[in-house]
Amino acid sequence: MLGKHICMSCKQNPAAVKLTKLIKGSVEELWLCQECAAQQNPYQKKIGALSIEQVLATLLNQNKKEMAAKPRSVDIECSSCGLPFDSYRSTLLLGCSECYASFEKYLIADLRKFHGATTHCGRVPEGAPPVLEHNRNPREIRRRLREAVESEDFQRAARLRDELRQIELRAEGKES
Amino acid sequence: MDNLRKSDEWLDRGGPDNNVVMSSRARYARNLPRIPFPMRARHEELKEVLDRVQRAIRNNPRFASPLSFSLTEIKSVERNYLKENHLISTEMEKGGENRMIILTDDIKLAVMINEEDHLRLFALDTGFQLCEVFNQAAALESELGRELGFAFSPKYGYLTACPTNTGTGLRASVMLHLPGLSYIKQISEIVKSMPQLGLTVRGFHGENSENQGDFFQISNEVTLGKSEEQIIDLLSRVIEQILDKEKQARRMLFEKNRAFIEDELWRAYGLLAHARLMTSHEALQLLSKLRLGIDRGYFGSFSHSDLNKLIIEVQPGHLQYSGGGTAKAEARDRLRADVLRKRLEIDVSRN
Numbered sequence: 001m002l003g004k005h006i007c008m009s010c011k012q013n014p015a016a017v018k019l020t021k022l023i024k025g026s027v028e029e030l031w032l033c034q035e036c037a038a039q040q041n042p043y044q045k046k047i048g049a050l051s052i053e054q055v056l057a058t059l060l061n062q063n064k065k066e067m068a069a070k071p072r073s074v075d076i077e078c079s080s081c082g083l084p085f086d087s088y089r090s091t092l093l094l095g096c097s098e099c100y101a102s103f104e105k106y107l108i109a110d111l112r113k114f115h116g117a118t119t120h121c122g123r124v125p126e127g128a129p130p131v132l133e134h135n136r137n138p139r140e141i142r143r144r145l146r147e148a149v150e151s152e153d154f155q156r157a158a159r160l161r162d163e164l165r166q167i168e169l170r171a172e173g174k175e176s
Numbered sequence: 177m178d179n180l181r182k183s184d185e186w187l188d189r190g191g192p193d194n195n196v197v198m199s200s201r202a203r204y205a206r207n208l209p210r211i212p213f214p215m216r217a218r219h220e221e222l223k224e225v226l227d228r229v230q231r232a233i234r235n236n237p238r239f240a241s242p243l244s245f246s247l248t249e250i251k252s253v254e255r256n257y258l259k260e261n262h263l264i265s266t267e268m269e270k271g272g273e274n275r276m277i278i279l280t281d282d283i284k285l286a287v288m289i290n291e292e293d294h295l296r297l298f299a300l301d302t303g304f305q306l307c308e309v310f311n312q313a314a315a316l317e318s319e320l321g322r323e324l325g326f327a328f329s330p331k332y333g334y335l336t337a338c339p340t341n342t343g344t345g346l347r348a349s350v351m352l353h354l355p356g357l358s359y360i361k362q363i364s365e366i367v368k369s370m371p372q373l374g375l376t377v378r379g380f381h382g383e384n385s386e387n388q389g390d391f392f393q394i395s396n397e398v399t400l401g402k403s404e405e406q407i408i409d410l411l412s413r414v415i416e417q418i419l420d421k422e423k424q425a426r427r428m429l430f431e432k433n434r435a436f437i438e439d440e441l442w443r444a445y446g447l448l449a450h451a452r453l454m455t456s457h458e459a460l461q462l463l464s465k466l467r468l469g470i471d472r473g474y475f476g477s478f479s480h481s482d483l484n485k486l487i488i489e490v491q492p493g494h495l496q497y498s499g500g501g502t503a504k505a506e507a508r509d510r511l512r513a514d515v516l517r518k519r520l521e522i523d524v525s526r527n
Contacts, residue, residue: 081212081216083216091215092338092339092340093213093215093216093292093337093338094213094337094338094339095212095213095215095216096210096211096212096213096216097207097209097210097213097327097329097335100329100332100335100342107339110339111332111339111342111400114339114340114397114398114400115340115342115343115398115399115400115401116374116398116401117343117398117400117401117402118331118332118400118401119331119332119400119401120329120330120331120332120333120334120342120343120344120400120401121401121402121403122333122343122344122346122402122403122404123314123344123403123404124328124330125321125325125326125328126318126321126322128328128330155307155412156409156412156413159307159405159408159409160405160409162405163403163405
């Protein structure tokens, strides 16, 4: 969108910034190039000569640096087994099942990195409350089931049918 | 027959598409609540885990006449043997206190105790039988779970020592033999596309091993945020596609480059049938070619299953075990060449 406009102040350079001024209830829109914007925009002046692009670039780079850099050392231990969090960092092995609660805040990012997800949506132990249905979408399963039947992949269709039945059975159990 | 040799039995059963899919397996990682994971557990705690799991297995009818190995008691060559049979992991091969593997009589189900997690229970079979092994493992998991009550969180699922296994704790894998795709140089493309699908490719010897003899193990990487069925479904579909491509590649090789491929196969046969010294690396490369030939009816009565077994028989641990503890590499290379010569002479002269 910006590329289409020419700076309204110097009328030469392509506009890089859209400045919206709200003065006494009336809105004024200004398309400006880098240099003219720096003179007009009070906020831009405050951050000196940095353009929005530069600020963005810095932020993005910072993000990259953070991702590349080793995670900061965290000085906590598991309240149950006493494993220091840094020991997990170096071995990727937790000390006990309670570590998941003790380090929850920090582990979430790792789970997302390893799995692209942070919530379990597989089977649960017998007798455990069926809290997870929302993670498995019956509509999506039905769609895949139809797809499998259409392509005559009956083995897959049977698998999906079983999965669907399991969810439906659980849902019935919850209602009753 | 001794127990160790009995553990070979699963290797040559055949099964659907076993010219390409050597074996399928599904394993669950599980832990007992309130006891530290094995790497951090004290001696008494490991002992308690071992006792409780053994008791649960004794009560399970599937393990009516179990085959068990205490990793503490057996020798390192025997541990190596089990590792080569793909029954224990590299971690278990190190030995260690209160560690055990218990197998069913038919070597289709097994439980490793006190590896990285308290339990690693798995089902395995030859050929493309992913759904079958998954159902077997899942049935055993729920039976043992009822008795032992595994560590579970509604949010993160089954809790494991390494968060890369958390959630379902399910790792499904297949061992593929892909010489066709390798000859037409399409392997790297397939390997590269796996991570995007949430799958991992490993070599013949599993974790951290190189690709040898065109054997590839493909397994799911992601265990959290997907249901068990989704994991099996995705892996099955990907394997089906690879299977099709491999069959196509083989057809093309034998139709369009017959002279070239026949030469490759018979050269491999020539070396295997006549060499006097053979390293395990070279043997695997050559046996891989032989396996491709069997597919097209070369090499007489030799079957895929025979070959699967032969591949394992000439691994260092197996030779060392049957050769009465020949530890030196050169002696082993000679023994390997002898074993191969003998087996190939007999089987090809039969027709």
